[in-house]
Amino acid sequence: MINVLIAEDQAIVRNGLKMIIEQDADILVAAEAENGKEALSLLETVQIDLILMDVRMPVMDGLEATKQVRARYPHIKILILTTFNDEEYAIKAFQEGANGFLLKNADSTALINSIKSCLAGGMSIHADVAAKVMPKLLKENRRHKQTELIDILTEREVEVVRHVGLGKTNKEIAGELFLSVGTVKNHLTQILQKLELRDRTQLAIFAVKNDLI
Numbered sequence: 001m002i003n004v005l006i007a008e009d010q011a012i013v014r015n016g017l018k019m020i021i022e023q024d025a026d027i028l029v030a031a032e033a034e035n036g037k038e039a040l041s042l043l044e045t046v047q048i049d050l051i052l053m054d055v056r057m058p059v060m061d062g063l064e065a066t067k068q069v070r071a072r073y074p075h076i077k078i079l080i081l082t083t084f085n086d087e088e089y090a091i092k093a094f095q096e097g098a099n100g101f102l103l104k105n106a107d108s109t110a111l112i113n114s115i116k117s118c119l120a121g122g123m124s125i126h127a128d129v130a131a132k133v134m135p136k137l138l139k140e141n142r143r144h145k146q147t148e149l150i151d152i153l154t155e156r157e158v159e160v161v162r163h164v165g166l167g168k169t170n171k172e173i174a175g176e177l178f179l180s181v182g183t184v185k186n187h188l189t190q191i192l193q194k195l196e197l198r199d200r201t202q203l204a205i206f207a208v209k210n211d212l213i
Contacts, residue, residue, distance in 0.1 A: 001026060002115065002116075003047055003048050004021060005029075005030060005031040005039060005043070005046070005050075005051045006018060006031075006032045007034075007036060007054055008081070009034050009056075013104075017111075021052075021112065023112070030048060034057070035061075035065075036053075036060030036066075037065070038059070040065060040069065043072070043076070048076055049077065050077040050079060051078050051079070052079050052081050053065060053066060053078050053079065053080050055084060062082075062093075063089075063092055063096055066098050067097065077099045079098070079099060079102060079115060079124065080101045080102065081104055082103065089101075099118040099122075100123060100125060101125050102125075153191065157190065157194075158212065159177060160173060161206065162212045163177070164204050165204050165212055167204070188200070188203075
């Protein structure tokens with residue numbers, strides 16, 4: 001049985017969602033909350049698999065609640081459900097750890113399928129929002145990944161990468177950094193291994209993409 005918590009400030013909407021969800025024999029609405037703070041409190045006593053989270057709620061909104069749930073209960077899936085077709089809401093929701101973003105005008109089948117998709121490890125996102133949001137999310141994830149790669153390099157290795165990006169030879173790099181050519185070669189070997197790059201050309205491209213030159 002899938003235990004769902006509905007976090008929604010309007011009782012009539014909660015009731016409607018409950019009726020729709022429980023049409024599926026595998027899903028049970030185990031708890032209801034009027035705001036994010038109440039939802040967090042309920043999680044201390046009720047076993048929940050997924051939260052249907054409204055965005056705009058009093059006391060604590062859905063985005064802040066999503067952030068706190070993700071930090072305290074990383075195993076719980078979160079499906080954002082909102083009336084707002086706003087890409088910024090969706091991007092922020094996923095950044096805070098949501099597993100899906102669905103508009104309230106979605107039909108019952110889409111809602112139930114989204115719940116099951118999130119629980120299966122998928123990312124469920126409303127078609128009206130996906131086209132605008134996914135490119136930005138992918139770009140953001142790529143930027144974070146590149147930043148993380150730079151962070152695993154030492155300060156000296158970053159300097160070497162910068163000079164490679166500028167097209168300098170090993171001898172030129174050695175002269176400017178007051179190193180031996182052999183030391184520069186050793187640095188390059190370590191850098192390529194850390195960044196999982198094949199050769200000097202890929203390293204130069206990496207330097208350009210990450211604004212190191």
